Amino acid sequence: MRTRILILLLILMMLPQAGEAQCAMCRAVVESEVGGDTAEGINNGIVYLMAIPYILVGGLFYFVYKKLRN
Structure with missing residues (x-):
């Protein structure tokens, strides 16, 4: 049980970086249209x-x- 919680926390801590990487791409598309x-x-x-x-x-x-x- 403790291992599952640790893995879940590690995954959740990695997700914001993936979201921030896409932000600049979306902004460039919106600004160009x-x-x-x-x-x-x-x-x-x-x-x-x-x-x-x-x-x-x-x-x-x-x-x-x-x-x-x-």
Whole structure:
């Protein structure tokens, strides 16, 4: 159990660097386009990617809460 937690923490600590590497590429694409369609698509994608983990964690806590209440 302790090993799994350690591996999970190591993976989570590596993820921000991967996200920052893509940031400059997205910015260059958005700045180069005049119409703004790409910027809108990128913003929608960010909202979608941000919302899904919150929904999953919320659902998990809901089921744990219901299980503990019974």
